[in-house]
Amino acid sequence: DLKQYELYDLAEHHEKFEVLSREEIERKAIELRKLLKLGNAPINNMTNVAERMGIRVMFSDLESEKIDAITVWIDRQPYIILNSRRISSTRIRFNLAHEIGHIILHSKYPQKLINDTDYHRVLEHEANQFAGLFLIPDRSLALDMDRNNMRFLIELKRKWKISLQALIYRGNEMGLISDQQALFLRQTIYRNKWRINEPLDRSISIEYPTFYKAAFKYLNIDIEKYAKELSSETGLKLRDIENIFSMNYEESKHKNVLRLLK
Template sequence: MVSNVTPIFKFNYKKLRFLRKKYGCSLRELADKIDYSTTTISKWEKGQSVPTNEIVAKLATIFDVHENFFWTSDLIPNINGTVFFRKGAVLPKKNKIEAESKIRLFALIDQKVSLDCNLKQYQLYDLVEKNKEFKALRRDDIAKKAVELRQVLNLGTGPIYNMTHVAERMGIRVMFSDLESENIDAITGWINEQPYIILNSRRLSSARIRFNLAHEIGHILLHSKYSQHIINNTQYHKEIEHEANQFAGLFLISDRSLALDMDKTNMKFLIELKKKWGLSLQALIYRGNEIDLISDQQALFLRQTIYRNSWRIHEPLDKVIPIEYPNFYEAAFKYLDIDVKRFITEISIETGLKISDIERILGIESKNNNSNNILRVLK
């Protein structure tokens, strides 16, 4: 769909660079697509020259946006707080930029929707750690934070029904997206004192997603005052990640609740515990071993059982326990009785983004639609 809005602003050269970086497209790749030199494209991205309307239309097609995306005055918000990556390996800079770009687009749409609908923003809870310099936290202190957050949110001591709903109640914005790299589980970024969490939709295991989300909330409460320099410091990074993991495990199930429930330690019983608490078998084994409910020998045997059954990636019940998709915007639109189709169309005209992309960001598209047409266009 091509917008019929007449451009009235200057070509926004920063948006060209943003889109190219977002999709991991090099200058050479883009040059080959549009048959222009890398030098010319570089000048466009620096605002030293302006592409013709014909080229702008071609760029819009390549990057799957409306032409007026490049002409509108809207600025793509910059991440101006700490960024946390939950990842399984060292990430290339390219993958980090792509993931951070999705956070920035998420914030662009959220800011428009939240302002127009007066939606709840993140609240700076008193239990947030105030330390700006690195300080290793004791396990007891982390457990206390987990208990306090449950109390603030009136969650009681039992299983948490929906972790995504918990984050949204806190005013944290949550989105599911294909982060492309299998090494990224989640990313959390701060823009204007508002935290945004993107969960990798490739990790479609409810238990894993729940833990990842609790892990990111742990970062928000325990480490959000740290500078990016501290977060990236290899000397501190491992401990920071360990603390977030501890918070996630303790928030999802306290030591006391685990001790009361784990009266058996065989695999069949642990699968039943997974069904009740929504925690992965591997996490249950770790937690049980951590507080001496499961011996080291039994923990080794259970992990070997997981390995022998090829359950390291796909555990039992992963397809049974439902995915807890974000529902914040959909519920808000319903409560405010908003004409969603018209509202999103207006945002599309204002931003130059496709309606389907806005729906995807707001979580009101089909839950099974995880296609990424832009990658096919670029490749």
């Protein structure tokens, strides 16, 4: 009886590869914001957005695969698995929006096409475009970005919870930041060694999944006891089950690192 993914009307219906224009991708991003009643304001919690869509979200150690996130489909139900080693909230938010982009734009494509390296760059670019447009719409960015120095961009990051690098890219794409200024800002990020760890990354809390916890609470089920029983019945490691049910996450603003990594 748990909510399932049901946005098939919003998703692209093309089963054959077709390059999507920026305007088409923007329209999908705007439609999804309208559907979820998000307006043009900053999205407070991207994980909650995904769960509201009926998408299951979980963390796992994907470092050996060297990927940030992946979407797996089981019985027409999407599961977004995020790399638990990527502990920057803004990066996780973008990865979530990126995977939602794939779900909205590319879920009708056959797996053979998805796996074809000839199409990979285009599909990734489209998902990145969707993520940027969904996290901060063009109109909102144009109204907010009245300055483009680094100090001001850091404040925009605090408001929109999107990385400096993404803000620079979007600002440059829209003509709000010149090519010369964009180059200077990227050089500043490189000189300050911010490419991996940007300012505010440790103060913007990670948005952990709450879907399963809420369901167990509603049904008055002891989640810890149930996880142990499930481990015994299936042979799955207890740690993996706890991971699926989001039991290992510290949600404190000051302790936003997975205990799983200890």
